[in-house]
Amino acid sequence: MxxxxxxxxxxxxxxxxxxxxxxxxxxxxxxxxxxxxxxxxxxxxxxxxxxxxxxxxxxxxxxxxxxxxxxxxxxxxxxxxxxxxxxxxxxxxxxxxxxxxxxxxxLGLTRKHSVAVVGIGNLGHALANYGGFPSRGFPVVALFDVDDDLTGVPVGGIPVSHIDEIEQVCASREVSIGVIATPPPAAQAVCDRLVSAGVQCILNFAPVVLQVPDHVEVRKVDLAVEMQILSFHVARRADEASAEQAANGMVNGVGVEGVVIRP
Amino acid sequence: MxxxxxxxxxxxxxxxxxxxxxxxxxxxxxxxxxxxxxxxxxxxxxxxxxxxxxxxxxxxxxxxxxxxxxxxxxxxxxxxxxxxxxxxxxxxxxxxxxxxxxxxxxLGLTRKHSVAVVGIGNLGHALANYGGFPSRGFPVVALFDVDDDLTGVPVGGIPVSHIDEIEQVCASREVSIGVIATPPPAAQAVCDRLVSAGVQCILNFAPVVLQVPDHVEVRKVDLAVEMQILSFHVARRADEASAEQAANGMVNGVGVEGVVIRP
DNA sequence: CCGACTTTGTGCACACGTTCACAAGCGGTA
DNA sequence: TACCGCTTGTGAACGTGTGCACAAAGTCGG
Incomplete structure (x- = not known):
């Protein structure tokens, strides 16, 4: 930036x-x-x-x-x-x-952009199996996790690699986009390793603000934030509704208490 | 809007x-x-x-x-x-x-916002098990799918209901946010049913533009779109780099052919 | 070939969001 | 109490993005 x-x-x-x-x-x-x-x-x-x-x-x-x-x-x-x-x-x-x-x-879709998913938990599984990526020109070519029990096991047709191999695997398979689906505490470390592996674009699902060099592009998908934005709109709408109701029902300027806003 | x-x-x-x-x-x-x-x-x-x-x-x-x-x-x-x-x-x-x-x-977080997830595929599973929701005040209270083999099976502690029960279940459990994680063709129909069930906020993971009444708030999370935005930035950056290189290497105004852009 | 109709492409004005820069206000210190 | 340094809160300038309205440019029918 x-x-x-x-x-x-x-x-x-x-x-x-x-x-x-x-x-x-x-x-x-x-x-x-x-x-x-x-x-x-x-x-x-x-x-x-x-x-x-x-x-x-x-x-x-x-x-x-x-x-x-x-x-x-x-x-x-x-x-x-x-x-x-x-x-x-x-x-x-x-x-x-x-x-x-x-x-x-x-949009640069004349090139294929190979994707690596890091963190093969619930979300990582879903992403690895997600059909929407390959069909739109984003083949998932590598999966990583810290868990030794997972390494070697194929998920969605691709064997999981240990995260220590991230640099070499990303380089050899020409990964250009890294997807972080790890728990929050691991996200920054994973991000750093992706960057040092030469990945220039990161899609981050972990609820963490990542620090990256200027030349790396990060986009984040934070489900909790999305929920909270929706929540805000519910609250706003409820306030408007009750305000309108109040404007109709009571004419004194002080009223409208205890219905919506709890201080 | x-x-x-x-x-x-x-x-x-x-x-x-x-x-x-x-x-x-x-x-x-x-x-x-x-x-x-x-x-x-x-x-x-x-x-x-x-x-x-x-x-x-x-x-x-x-x-x-x-x-x-x-x-x-x-x-x-x-x-x-x-x-x-x-x-x-x-x-x-x-x-x-x-x-x-x-x-x-x-943000309206003094109220609890109960969440229903529709479509218990890979992504739906991940969302149902995602710990980030409950811990931030968004308890998942209902799951729905069309598949009869899934109904009754508990996922993340909650039994899956058949989608035909969506209206009554949403009403009885006071669902205020609906999450659509279905395949694209089913998304609009599911959305309509959620709306008729009284849900006012929808988080849509299906790559479809949903049509809703004015009083319903929709937010969408489209993974392919996120990828394509990243792809755009890669392309832009590649162009800039090659342009700079061209500016240094060749002085004629016509050059720079065949390296980055394929018409 | 011409005129009527349709739809694009865009100049312009406005609204929204971001950044700057500084006055106002508070705590600590003598 | 009076001063000093620090940090907030915000008016105002700026830049970006959106919406309108219309000229330009094309097709189609006669």
Whole structure:
């Protein structure tokens, strides 16, 4: 998060006079740099929806249809797609296959990204067996655990390696993404070993804030945090409801006590 | 996402002259409404870090220390905390326990939120056995699946119910959060049944965009999307690296072909 | 070939979230 | 009590992301 501002200096989001001459050259890099993080997440969703459409035999789709299927509004969808270039036909819509291939290119899915899962507990088992990874170009090629009883046992077709082998195995199998599914206390140590093994991307399921060098990208999935965000919305909604009720029922400005908020 | 703008009309984030008289009244509700979504997610992280500090015997902490432990900068942390009120002491810092209780209150954790998991496959198993939920106030009280071979079998201490019982079981056990861990094709139907059972919050692990009424809050965890975001950053970084290399090695403006980008 | 209709791509304005920088306030000290 | 140093809390500037509304650009029917 620090080196990011190395080369670019003041990123110009509007690429004014870069009309059309270079369809796929250095400009792609420049543009990729300017795609908002939020848009990238949505592009992945569009890709999934579009893949389903290809299977369904759909060849062309309008921004209105696609945005409805992806759960966003059409303006946002078009803006997101404009970040990766102009591949639609006005008056018609987008060619589904063309769009798929361009999104895949931008997301870097033309390369295979081999995945290693560390921590073969309940969650690790589930991840190793999860069909969603390989089918989307993320083959799981290595599993690690500290438990000697697990090493050698195949899970989802892949034998579990001992965590001490992490460096050599990751290197030989060209792992580019590490998934941490260990108990919280082990997470930082595992993370350090993954980094020293040359892994540049980490998906962290452990409820711990990982410290990593600038060149490593971390994304976290914290189930408890997700729950708590939902909890917040429940509470907020309950407050609003009771407030509305209070506004109708009692006119004095002091009231509304003991129903929702417990100090 | 639509009804939100119902009552408030122009939310005033700055609560200027609401000095101190009402420490815990209707103002809390007003304020809760104004907390940015992103801040809520971070508050959950702060809470986790602070809980660890309580266990470690820490009684007071400065914004600088806490922000470092939570992986954010101190200004953001202080602003986040200011959304929930002024509970720090200038020149000293924050009382850890006070902060914990206030964050818990804002996040609605003074109520227990019972959880139901639907779809007892690999992931469902992992979630049912996951210790992180109960310990943070989210007891798993019900499990559902369509498979008759599973119904009755206890997983993580809770017997699996058939999905047809979802309405009555959810009602009797007062489920407030539903977790969808089914295969994609089943997700929307399950979601509809959860909603009709009165569940207001849904955590969705299926790679599907769920359609729900306005009053239901959905959060999604899509592992493939997370992977693809990581993939995007790998690609971007590779592009930057090769571009830098190209800038050093070749001076003509056309070059850099065939190394990274495959059109 | 032309005009009507449809849908994209984007400039612009607004809202949201982040960061900065500093006054206000508190504890410790003489 | 008066001062000094430290840390909070927050106004204000900034940057990023979202939504609107429309010109540009294409198809289709006649």
């Amino acid at each position: 620090a080196v990011k501002r190395g080369a670019g200096d003041e990123v110009v989001t509007t690429t004014p006079a870069t009309a059309a001459p270079d369809l796929d050259g250095p400009a792609v890099r420049e543009r990729a740099r300017a795609i908002p993080e939020a848009a990238v997440a949505r592009l992945a969703v569009y890709l999934r929806v579009l893949s389903g459409m290809v299977d369904g035999g759909v060849t062309t789709i309008s921004s209105e249809e696609l945005s409805a299927a992806a759960g966003v509004n059409s303006a946002k969808l078009r803006k997101d797609l404009s970040y990766i270039g102009s591949y639609g036909t006005r008056g018609v819509g987008y060619d589904v296959e063309v769009l798929v291939s361009h999104i895949e290119r931008i | 639509a009804v939100k703008r119902g009552a408030g009309d122009e939310v005033v984030t700055t609560t200027p002259a609401t000095a101190a008289p009402d420490l815990d009244g209707p103002a809390v509700r007003e304020r809760a409404r104004a907390i940015p979504e992103a801040a809520v997610a971070r508050l959950a992280v702060y809470l986790r870090v602070l809980s660890g500090m309580v266990d470690g015997g820490v009684t007071t902490i400065s914004s600088e220390e806490l922000s470092a432990a939570a992986g954010v900068n101190s200004a953001k942390l202080r602003k986040d905390l200011s959304y929930i009120g002024s509970y720090g002491t200038r020149g000293v810092g924050y009382d850890v326990e006070v902060l914990v209780s206030h964050i818990e209150r804002i």
